[in-house]
Amino acid sequence: MKSWRDNVRRVVPYVPGEQPNDPDMIKLNTNENPYPPSPKVEEAIRNLDCDAFRLYPDPTAHKLVSAIADYHDLKESQVFVGVGSDDVLAMAFMTFFNGDRPILFPDITYSFYDVWADLLRIPYVKVPLNQELEISCADYKQENGGVIFPNPNAPTGTALTLEEIRFILEHNRETTVIVDEAYVDFGADTALPLLKEYDNLLVVRTFSKSRSMAGMRIGYACGSEEMIRCLNDVKYSFNSYTMDMTVLEAGAASIADEDYFQETICKVQETRQWTQEQLRRLGFTLKDSSANFVFASHGECPARELFEALRQNHIYVRYFDKPRIDNYLRITIGTQKEMEKLVDFLETYLKKRKER
Amino acid sequence: MKSWRDNVRRVVPYVPGEQPNDPDMIKLNTNENPYPPSPKVEEAIRNLDCDAFRLYPDPTAHKLVSAIADYHDLKESQVFVGVGSDDVLAMAFMTFFNGDRPILFPDITYSFYDVWADLLRIPYVKVPLNQELEISCADYKQENGGVIFPNPNAPTGTALTLEEIRFILEHNRETTVIVDEAYVDFGADTALPLLKEYDNLLVVRTFSKSRSMAGMRIGYACGSEEMIRCLNDVKYSFNSYTMDMTVLEAGAASIADEDYFQETICKVQETRQWTQEQLRRLGFTLKDSSANFVFASHGECPARELFEALRQNHIYVRYFDKPRIDNYLRITIGTQKEMEKLVDFLETYLKKRKER
Numbered sequence: 044m045k046s047w048r049d050n051v052r053r054v055v056p057y058v059p060g061e062q063p064n065d066p067d068m069i070k071l072n073t074n075e076n077p078y079p080p081s082p083k084v085e086e087a088i089r090n091l092d093c094d095a096f097r098l099y100p101d102p103t104a105h106k107l108v109s110a111i112a113d114y115h116d117l118k119e120s121q122v123f124v125g126v127g128s129d130d131v132l133a134m135a136f137m138t139f140f141n142g143d144r145p146i147l148f149p150d151i152t153y154s155f156y157d158v159w160a161d162l163l164r165i166p167y168v169k170v171p172l173n174q175e176l177e178i179s180c181a182d183y184k185q186e187n188g189g190v191i192f193p194n195p196n197a198p199t200g201t202a203l204t205l206e207e208i209r210f211i212l213e214h215n216r217e218t219t220v221i222v223d224e225a226y227v228d229f230g231a232d233t234a235l236p237l238l239k240e241y242d243n244l245l246v247v248r249t250f251s252k253s254r255s256m257a258g259m260r261i262g263y264a265c266g267s268e269e270m271i272r273c274l275n276d277v278k279y280s281f282n283s284y285t286m287d288m289t290v291l292e293a294g295a296a297s298i299a300d301e302d303y304f305q306e307t308i309c310k311v312q313e314t315r316q317w318t319q320e321q322l323r324r325l326g327f328t329l330k331d332s333s334a335n336f337v338f339a340s341h342g343e344c345p346a347r348e349l350f351e352a353l354r355q356n357h358i359y360v361r362y363f364d365k366p367r368i369d370n371y372l373r374i375t376i377g378t379q380k381e382m383e384k385l386v387d388f389l390e391t392y393l394k395k396r397k398e399r
Numbered sequence: 400m401k402s403w404r405d406n407v408r409r410v411v412p413y414v415p416g417e418q419p420n421d422p423d424m425i426k427l428n429t430n431e432n433p434y435p436p437s438p439k440v441e442e443a444i445r446n447l448d449c450d451a452f453r454l455y456p457d458p459t460a461h462k463l464v465s466a467i468a469d470y471h472d473l474k475e476s477q478v479f480v481g482v483g484s485d486d487v488l489a490m491a492f493m494t495f496f497n498g499d500r501p502i503l504f505p506d507i508t509y510s511f512y513d514v515w516a517d518l519l520r521i522p523y524v525k526v527p528l529n530q531e532l533e534i535s536c537a538d539y540k541q542e543n544g545g546v547i548f549p550n551p552n553a554p555t556g557t558a559l560t561l562e563e564i565r566f567i568l569e570h571n572r573e574t575t576v577i578v579d580e581a582y583v584d585f586g587a588d589t590a591l592p593l594l595k596e597y598d599n600l601l602v603v604r605t606f607s608k609s610r611s612m613a614g615m616r617i618g619y620a621c622g623s624e625e626m627i628r629c630l631n632d633v634k635y636s637f638n639s640y641t642m643d644m645t646v647l648e649a650g651a652a653s654i655a656d657e658d659y660f661q662e663t664i665c666k667v668q669e670t671r672q673w674t675q676e677q678l679r680r681l682g683f684t685l686k687d688s689s690a691n692f693v694f695a696s697h698g699e700c701p702a703r704e705l706f707e708a709l710r711q712n713h714i715y716v717r718y719f720d721k722p723r724i725d726n727y728l729r730i731t732i733g734t735q736k737e738m739e740k741l742v743d744f745l746e747t748y749l750k751k752r753k754e755r
Contacts, residue, residue, distance in 0.1 A: 045573040047599040048625075050498035050544055056632040059458045059639045070454075079450035088645070093444055094435035096614040096649075098426075099607070102415045126482055129638045142406035162636040188406055217401040243403040251455070258452035258644040269404075276412040280518040282485045283415045288614040289444070289645040293452075 057158045063359050069384060071375040072359040074197075074226075074336050076255035078310065078378075080293075081303040084256070087296035088289060096288060102279075104286040110298040111263055115235055120268045123275060124294075126285050128225055128249035128262030132191075133159055135245055135264060138277045139219035140165045144188035146218075149178055151368055153197050153223060172199070175330075176338075176367070180207045184214045193223040195231045198363065198373040200332035202231035212241045219270070221245045226334035228253035228308055229315075235265060242267035245274075252335055253308060254297045261286075261294045311335050315376045321386045325393055336375045338368075344393060346370045352392055358385055413514045419715050425740060427731040428715040430553075430582075430692050432611035434666065434734075436649075437659040440612070443652035444645060452644060458635075460642040466654040467619055471591055476624045479631060480650075482641050484581055484605035484618030488547075489515055491601055491620060494633045495575035496521045500544035502574075505534055507724055509553050509579060528555070531686075532694075532723070536563045540570045549579040551587045554719065554729040556688035558587035568597045575626070577601045582690035584609035584664055585671075591621060598623035601630075608691055609664060610653045617642075617650045667691050671732045677742045681749055692731045694724075700749060702726045708748055714741055 061072060104124045112119045125131035136159040140146050143166070148156045150169040160167040166188070173179040176199050183190055190211065195202035203211075212220055222234040224246055234246050245266040251257035264274065278285070286294075297304070315332060322329055322339050329339040340346060350362035350372060361373040376382065417428060460480045468475045481487035492515040496502050499522070504512045506525040516523040522544070529535040532555050539546055546567065551558035559567075568576055578590040580602055590602050601622040607613035620630065634641070642650075653660070671688060678685060678695050685695035696702060705728060706718035717729040732738065 047495065047545075047573060047575045050495060050574060051629050052494050052497040052633055054632050054636045057635045057639065059635060062455065062457065073455060075455065076453045078453065080452050084452065085449035088444065088447055088449055091444055093441035096436050096440065097432045097434065097611040099418065099429060099431065099613040100616070101418070126638060126641055126643075129640065133637050138408050139403065139406060141408040158636045162633065189403075217403060218406060219403045255453040257455040257640075260456070260640060260643040273407050276410050277408055277518065279413045279415060280410045280514045281489050282482060283413065284485065284613075284616060285482055287482075287616040287643070287646060290643060 054162050057155070061359070065357055068357045068359055069377060069381045070359050071377050071381065071385065072361045074252055074334070074375045075257050076252060076307065076311070076335065077376070077381065078255055078307045080255040081297050081300035083296040083300045083303070084293045087292040091289060091292060099284055100286060100288045100291060102283045104291055107261070107286065107291050107294045110295040114298050115265060117238070117265055118268065121238070121265055121271055123264040123266070123271050123278070124286055125262050125278070127251060127260040128223070128247050129155065130260075130285065131247050131262040131264045132221070132223065134274055134278050134281070135221055135247065136160065136163055136165060138274050139221070139245070139270075140189040142188035142218075144186060146189040146191065147183055147185070147187045148191045149196060151176065151199065151365075153193050156191060177201050178203055180210045183211045187215070187218055189218045189221070190215050191221040191223060193225060194234065195226050195333040197226065197334065198336070198338050198361065198368070198371070199330070200334040200336055200338045201330050202333040205232040205234070205236070208234050209237060212237060212244060216243065219243050219245060221247060223247045225249045226252055229311060229333060229335045231333040238265060238267065242269060245270055250294060250297060254304065255307065256293070256297060259290055259293055261290055311376050314379045314382055317379070318374070318376060318382045318386070325386070325389055336373050338371050338373050340371045341393075344396060346372050349389070349392070353385075353388065356388055358388060410518050413511070417715070421713055424713045424715055425733060425737045426715050427733050427737070427741065428717045430608060430690070430731045431613050432608060432663065432667070432691065433732070433737065434611055434663045436611040437653050437656035439652040439656045439659070440649045443648040447645060447648060455640055456642060456644045456647060458639045460647055462647050463617070463642065463650045466651040470654050471621060473594070473621055474624065477594070477621055477627055479620040479622070479627050479634070480642060481618050481634070483607060483616040484579070484603050485511065486616075486641065487603050487618040487620045488577070488579065490630055490634050490637070491577055491603065492516065492519055492521060494630050495577070495601070495626075496545045498544035500542060502545040502547065503539055503541070503543045504547045505552060507532065507555065507721075509549050512547060533557050534559055536566045539567045543571070543574055545574045545577070546571050547577040547579060549581060550590065551582050551689040553582065553690065554692070554694050554717065554724070554727070555686070556690040556692055556694045557686050558689040561588040561590070561592070564590050565593060568593060568600060572599065575599050575601060577603060579603045581605050582608055585667060585689060585691045587689040594621060594623065598625060601626055606650060606653060610660065611663065612649070612653060615646055615649055617646055667732050670735045670738055673735070674730070674732060674738045674742070681742070681745055692729050694727050694729050696727045700752060702728050705745070705748075709741075709744065712744055714744060
C-alpha cells in the first residue's frame with residue numbers, strides 16, 4: 044500500500060554531541076571558548092530596539108557582512124553569512140558539490156562532512172590521514188568533484204601550512220576547494236590571502252569558537268565574488284531571511300572589539316601551552332595543537348577508561364569510538380583553573396592506577 | 400575545459416521583496432504587524448545572560464518547543480522549530496516531497512513554493528485557483544507526490560473552512576499534506592484539530608505576522624510524532640543548532656503573553672474591517688480577508704497606476720506583475736492611522752483622476 048512515508052528522505056539521524064546539564068561540571072567536550080564574548084556584544088544586545096522586531100531583518104545582513112568584509116579587507120560581495128558555519132557549509136555543499144564525481148575529505152575530520160554528503164546524495168571518498176594522523180597534500184591530487192578539509196583539522200588539531208594549502212589548490216583548479224577555518228584563529232595560517240589567486244577557493248569561518256559566540260549562531264564564508272553570488276542564489280532560494288536582528292548587531296559588535304578578541308585568543312593559547320606540557324609530563328602523547336583543543340593519547344591508560352573516569356568526576360571531554368582514534372581524547376582548552384583541575388585529577392588517577 | 404562552475408547548482412535567483420528604507424514611509428508591502436511584540440519579549444532580551452553566548456544553545460530548542468506544545472495542547476514530540484517558517488517549509492520540502500510524482504499547490508499562492516521545488520528538483524503542478532481566485536478543493540483529488548497550500552491563501556487572503564481542508568486530507572491519505580498557516584491567527588480556522596485524525600498532515604506557523612516578530616526568525620511545524628521525527632532527522636543532518644539563545648527566550652516570552660497577543664489581533668481585525676469598508680466605498684472590489692492584508696482591485700483605475708502613485712507618496716503596497724492578479728494590490732493592514740492616510744490619499748487621487 045502506498046504511504047506518505049514512501050516519499051520521505053531517509054537519513055541516518057545525526058546525533059548532536061552530548062550537551063550535559065551538570066551544574067558542577069567542567070565542560071571540555073564541545074570546543075566552546077571558556078571566556079565570554081566581548082562586553083560590546085552585551086552592550087549591543089542591551090541597546091536593541093525590540094519594537095523593531097515586528098519588521099523583517101535586512102536579508103542582505105549588510106551590517107554584519109560589511110563588518111566582516113572590512114575586517115578581512117575584502118569586498119562585501121566576497122562575504123556570505125549564515126546561521127553558524129554549519130549553515131554556511133550546508134549551503135556550500137548544496138551549491139558547489141553538485142557534480143557526479145566524488146568529493147574528497149579526510150577520513151578523520153569534522154563529523155558533519157559525510158552527513159551532508161549523505162543527505163544531499165553527493166558521492167564522496169574519505170582520504171585517509173597519514174600515519175601521523177595528518178593531512179597528506181599529495182593525496183588530494185586525484186580526480187574529484189570538490190575538496191573540503193578543516194585547517195586546523197579536527198579532532199586532531201594539527202594544521203597545514205599556507206604552502207601546503209596552495210599545493211592542494213594548484214592541483215585542484217577545476218573544482219571547488221573549501222577550507223573550513225573554524226579553529227584557525229587559535230594559531231594556524233589562514234587561506235584568505237590565497238583568495239586573490241584562486242577563484243575556486245571558499246574559506247569558511249565561525250563566531251562560535253574564537254569569538255565566544257556559539258550561542259548566537261554566526262558563520263561566514265569568504266570567496267570570489269562569483270562564488271559568493273552562486274551561494275547567495277541558492278541561499279535566497281532556500282531561506283532569504285536567516286540572520287535575525289539580534290545576531291546582526293551582536294556579530295558586528297564582536298568584530299568591532301579587536302583588542303578583546305586578541306586578548307582572549309592569547310589566554311587560550313597560553314593555557315594550551317601549559318596543558319600540553321602537563322599532559323606530556325603525565326605520559327600523554329600529543330602533537331602541538333593549532334586549535335582550542337588538544338588531541339591526546341596516553342601510553343598506558345586507554346582513552347575510554349580515562350573518558351569514563353573524568354566523566355564520573357564531572358569533567359567532560361570528547362571520546363570518539365572510531366577506528367584509528369579510539370585511543371585518543373579530545374580535550375577543549377578551558378580556563379587555566381579548569382585545566383589545572385583536569386591535570387590534578389589525571390595526575391592522581393594515573394598515580395593510583397599505577398599503584399594498583 | 401572543465402571548471403568548478405560545472406558543479407554549481409544553478410537556480411533562478413529569487414529576489415526578496417522590496418524592503419524600502421524611507422524614513423517617512425507607510426510600509427504596507429510585506430505583511431508585517433504594525434504593533435511591536437509583547438513587552439515580555441523585550442524583558443526577555445534585557446534579561447539575557449550574554450556571557451552564556453559562549454556556549455552552544457540547546458539543539459532541541461526545548462524551552463521554545465515546550466512553550467509551543469503547551470500552547471496548542473500537543474506533545475513536545477509533535478513540534479518542530481526553525482529559522483522562520485521559510486526554514487521550516489524548506490526542511491519540510493526536503494523531507495516529505497522526495498518522490499517522483501509532482502506535488503500540487505495553487506497557481507496563485509506564496510511565491511516560494513515553486514522556488515523550493517526548483518531548487519530541490521521536485522516536480523510540481525500548479526493547480527489554478529477558480530474564477531473567484533479561491534482554492535477549489537476538488538482539484539486536489541488528482542495523483543500527487545504531496546500537497547501544500549496556505550490557509551488563508553496569499554496574496555488573496557481568503558480561507559478554506561475546516562471541512563474543506565478535511566476534504567483535501569480525505570482524498571490525500573498517501574502523501575504529505577502541508578497547511579501553511581502563516582496568517583491563520585488573523586481569522587481563519589486552523590487545521591490543528593485534524594492532527595488527531597491524519598498522521599500525514601503538517602501544519603506550519605510563524606511568529607513573523609501575528610506575533611510581530613519577523614525580525615527574530617521563528618517558525619514552527621506541528622504534526623504527528625512520526626512526521627516530526629522525520630523532519631528532525633533531516634534538520635539534524637543539515638544544521639543541528641539553528642535557534643540562537645536570544646530567539647529561544649524571546650519566542651517563549653511571546654507565547655507567555657496571551658492577552659497581548661489577542662489584543663493585537665483584535666486591533667488588526669478592527670482596522671481591517673474599517674479598511675475593507677472604506678476601500679469598497681472608493682470603488683474597490685475585494686473579498687473579506689482572513690489575513691492581515693487585503694487584496695483589492697479597482698473598477699476604474701489600474702492597480703499598477705495606483706501602486707506607482709502610492710509609492711511616490713511614500714506609501715508602499717505590493718503589486719504582482721503576474722497573470723490573473725496584475726490588476727490587484729495587496730495592502731497590509733497597518734495601524735488605524737496609517738490606513739486612514741492610505742484611504743485619504745486614495746480618495747483624493749481617485750477624485751482628481753475622475754475630474755481629469
